[in-house]
Amino acid sequence: MRELPLLEGTVRQLDYWWTLYLRTWRGGVVSSFLTPLFYVVAIGVLLGGFIEGDPAQLNGASSYLLFVVPGLVASQTMNTAIGEVTYPVMGLIKWHRGYYAMLATPLAPIHLVAGTLMFTLFRVASTTAVFLLVLAPFGLFATWWGAVLTFLVQLLLGMAFATVIFAFSARVRTDEAYGVLFRLVVFPLFLFSGAFFPIDNLGPVLSWAARLTPLWHGVDLSRMLMVNVIDWRLALVHVAVLTVLMAAGWFLSVRALTERLAQ
Amino acid sequence: MVNEASGESVELMISARGLTKTFGEVEAVRGIDVDVRRAEAFGFLGPNGAGKSSTMRMIAAVSPPTGGTLEIFGLDPTAHGAGIRARLGVCPQQDSLDTELNVFDNLYIYGRYFGIPRADVKARAHELLEFVQLTDKADSRIDSLSGGMKRRLTIARSLINSPDLLLLDEPTTGLDPQARHVVWDRLFRLKQQGVTLVLTTHYMDEAEQLCDRLVVMDKGRIVAEGSPLALIAEHSTREVAELRFGVGEHEGTAARVSDLGERVEVLPDRLLVYAEDGEEVVTKVHERGLSPVATLVRRSTLEDVFLRLTGRTLVD
Numbered sequence: 213m214r215e216l217p218l219l220e221g222t223v224r225q226l227d228y229w230w231t232l233y234l235r236t237w238r239g240g241v242v243s244s245f246l247t248p249l250f251y252v253v254a255i256g257v258l259l260g261g262f263i264e265g266d267p268a269q270l271n272g273a274s275s276y277l278l279f280v281v282p283g284l285v286a287s288q289t290m291n292t293a294i295g296e297v298t299y300p301v302m303g304l305i306k307w308h309r310g311y312y313a314m315l316a317t318p319l320a321p322i323h324l325v326a327g328t329l330m331f332t333l334f335r336v337a338s339t340t341a342v343f344l345l346v347l348a349p350f351g352l353f354a355t356w357w358g359a360v361l362t363f364l365v366q367l368l369l370g371m372a373f374a375t376v377i378f379a380f381s382a383r384v385r386t387d388e389a390y391g392v393l394f395r396l397v398v399f400p401l402f403l404f405s406g407a408f409f410p411i412d413n414l415g416p417v418l419s420w421a422a423r424l425t426p427l428w429h430g431v432d433l434s435r436m437l438m439v440n441v442i443d444w445r446l447a448l449v450h451v452a453v454l455t456v457l458m459a460a461g462w463f464l465s466v467r468a469l470t471e472r473l474a475q
Numbered sequence: 476m477v478n479e480a481s482g483e484s485v486e487l488m489i490s491a492r493g494l495t496k497t498f499g500e501v502e503a504v505r506g507i508d509v510d511v512r513r514a515e516a517f518g519f520l521g522p523n524g525a526g527k528s529s530t531m532r533m534i535a536a537v538s539p540p541t542g543g544t545l546e547i548f549g550l551d552p553t554a555h556g557a558g559i560r561a562r563l564g565v566c567p568q569q570d571s572l573d574t575e576l577n578v579f580d581n582l583y584i585y586g587r588y589f590g591i592p593r594a595d596v597k598a599r600a601h602e603l604l605e606f607v608q609l610t611d612k613a614d615s616r617i618d619s620l621s622g623g624m625k626r627r628l629t630i631a632r633s634l635i636n637s638p639d640l641l642l643l644d645e646p647t648t649g650l651d652p653q654a655r656h657v658v659w660d661r662l663f664r665l666k667q668q669g670v671t672l673v674l675t676t677h678y679m680d681e682a683e684q685l686c687d688r689l690v691v692m693d694k695g696r697i698v699a700e701g702s703p704l705a706l707i708a709e710h711s712t713r714e715v716a717e718l719r720f721g722v723g724e725h726e727g728t729a730a731r732v733s734d735l736g737e738r739v740e741v742l743p744d745r746l747l748v749y750a751e752d753g754e755e756v757v758t759k760v761h762e763r764g765l766s767p768v769a770t771l772v773r774r775s776t777l778e779d780v781f782l783r784l785t786g787r788t789l790v791d
Contacts, residue, residue: 215557220590227587228573231580309571315537316565316633317588318557474538475498 221323222330225314229331240335243295248288248343252350255408256280271410271432272441281352282435283407285343285362286369290427292339293370294377294398296332298390301381304328311473321470325462329374336370337363354440362437365451369430372454375461376426382468401427429453486513488640488671489534493543496529503529505695506543513639516672518682520777521692522787527675528568530692531644534673535565548639561589564638568645568675570625572617578628579604579613586635596635603631607661623654630661641665643674647681659684679777691781698784703777710783711775712737714753718746718760719769728765735759740782749779 260276273279304310304324311324340363353359380393404414405427411419422428433450436442489511496504504526511517519527532538533545536552536559545552547559572581579600586596604610607627612620620628626646633641646662647655662685666672676682682689683703691699691706699706716736720728725741733739736750750756753772760767782788 215555224588224590227593228584231584232575235575308574309567309569310573312567313571313573313585313632314588316535316560316563316567317585317636318561318590319588320557 216318216320216323218322218326221319222326224319225323225327225330229327229334233331233334245339245342245346248284249346251284252277252281252347256284269410271435271439273435273439277350278352278439279435280408281347281350282362282438283405283431285340285347285366285438286427286430286434287402287405287407288343289336289340289366289370289430290373290398290401292336293332293374294393296335297328297374297378297381298393299387301328301378302384302387302390305382305469305472311469315473321473322466325378325465325469328378329371329462329465332374333367333371336366336374340366340370353438358437358440362434365430365433365437368451368454368458369426369433372426372430372457372461375458375465377461379461379464379468382465382472401425406431426454426457487511487546488513488515488548489517489673490546490549491534491543492545494530494533494540494545495542496526496533496538497541498529502695504533504541507690507692507695507697509690509697511640511671511673513671514669516666516674516685516687518686518689519673519675519692520677520679520682520686520689520781521675522677522781524694525692526695527692528644531642531673531675535563535642536560561636562639564633564636564641566626566629566633566641566643566646568648570629572625572628572632574617576617577613578609578615578617578620581617581628582632582635585632589636591636599635599637603634606634606664607631608657621654623650623657626650626654626658627661630658634665638670640671640673643672645675645677647676647678655681679781682777689777691777691784693781693785693787699780706777706780707775711779712749713751713775714749715773715775715779716748716750716753716756716760717769717771717773718748718757718767719744720746720765720767731763731765732756732760738783742788747779747782749775 256277260280263276265276265279267274270276270279314324315321344359344363347353405411405422405425407427411422411428414422429450433447436447487510489509491507491509493506493508494504495502495506507530519530521527529538533540533552534547536547536556539553548562550559552559573584576584582600582603583596586599587593591599601610604613607630609624609628609631612624617625630643630646643662647658650658659681662672666685672685674685686703688702689700689706690697699710701709718732725743725746729739729741729746732746732748735756736748738749740747740749748756757770757772778788
């Protein structure tokens with residue numbers, strides 16, 4: 213039985229995360245806003261100008277810019293979410309030991325996981341909102357509700373990554389593990405999950421491997437919604453996969469942090 | 476609980492029976508019995524690795540006991556952790572201040588974790604900054620504070636919820652002598668206000684300054700319990716004569732002075748002769764034709780108690 217309700221314990225951390233955000237948001241502006249914009253301009257507009265693809269080959273997108281932008285949106289979601297649950301979480305556990313200070317209050321590990329994820333959700337929501345607003349003048353949204361659903365999909369995708377990687381952060385002992393994570397997991401996902409080219413180009417075996425990655429589900433779902441060529445059955449599969457991942461990640465995160473902080 | 480001698484009811488803040496804590500193969504705490512009463516200043520004295528911090532983490536309701544029983548405010552910490560922690564103040568050994576936040580926000584944010592309303596916690600934070608003499612540092616960054624200031628801020632933070640019981644793990648370790656005295660002064664004031672203090676320390680002077688009662692821990696067990704004065708009276712003599720001879724001469728010289736006191740301890744750099752009158756020991760040593768390089772007569776301390784009980788010094 214939990215004495216302090218999950219919501220109450222999470223709400224008590226709002227002041228902390230908000231104060232932290234006010235003190236640190238400037239540093240994140242470049243990476244969360246300008247970087248994706250640079251990608252859109254460089255790869256979508258300038259490089260994409262050389263690419264003439266049949267919409268049938270581009271998952272229904274009528275130009276390479278339209279094809280690549282949903283991939284960039286989803287990739288930014290992944291990067292933002294992972295960014296919030298790697299080094300900051302290791303800091304809270306190991307460097308400045310903020311979680312230990314919080315644990316000396318009525319808060320329990322489950323509240324700490326929820327608070328960190330709540331902030332991650334806020335970061336994903338705010339960076340995605342800004343990104344989508346910046347994209348609006350490019351005329352990239354087929355429908356307004358497609359844009360809204362794309363936004364909601366980013367929240368789900370962000371949480372799927374955040375919960376799983378939080379569990380990883382609560383288990384690893386040194387930040388060297390993140391070097392491996394970024395080089396061997398995040399960067400390959402970014403390049404090969406269908407953001408820049410249709411995964412069918414990878415050949416039959418590798419394209420199936422790509423279908424197993426969480427980012428592909430996010431990219432494909434975002435693209436369907438943005439270009440308004442929607443396979444609803446497949447969309448449902450995407451949502452289901454990401455939801456299961458998020459639920460499993462939450463369970464693993466709470467368990468991992470509880471065990472870690474009890475040591 | 477009723478005190479049988481006086482018939483008065485005594486409120487127990489902490490009560491432990493046969494308390495153990497095991498980490499894998501390592502037995503950090505091996506069955507200890509402890510009672511701490513309201514408004515008492517209670518100490519766990521012992522060297523590093525004695526099991527003090529593990530005991531404190533169990534009392535802080537963050538680390539579940541492996542065996543035995545433990546009650547804080549009469550409640551079981553495994554079942555009522557949040558309720559217990561709401562009434563505790565914890566000052567950890569390692570500073571866990573948030574370096575991203577300024578001094579005031581460290582207090583404010585912490586108070587919010589307890590669910591204290593915003594206006595109340597702000598007022599309380601200002602009061603506490605005043606109490607630990609950091610009011611003019613309210614807007615400073617944590618990195619700009621000295622070690623002593625950080626410790627005082629951590630103490631202020633642990634008081635944000637006006638706790639019934641304050642736990643301090645090695646409150647002055649790593650501080651310079653002047654900073655230690657400032658911290659002691661603040662803790663002494665809290666004690667006078669009636670706050671129950673429980674602290675761990677491996678400094679005997681700290682234990683003597685602050686504790687009404689203490690237990691000496693060694694290798695996960697309690698080896699002695701009582702007030703500092705009672706422990707000294709029970710386990711040591713009134714005075715100690717410290718005799719320093721040339722390198723390597725201590726072992727051989729010990730036999731020649733052993734009859735001058737109740738007992739003699741041989742340390743690598745000196746001999747300790749325990750006696751009621753230390754000056755008399757020194758005089759007799761010289762009469763026997765021995766010429767120590769240096770001598771010192773002092774009163775017995777808890778360090779001597781510890782040496783007597785464990786055969787080891789506290790700080791090694």
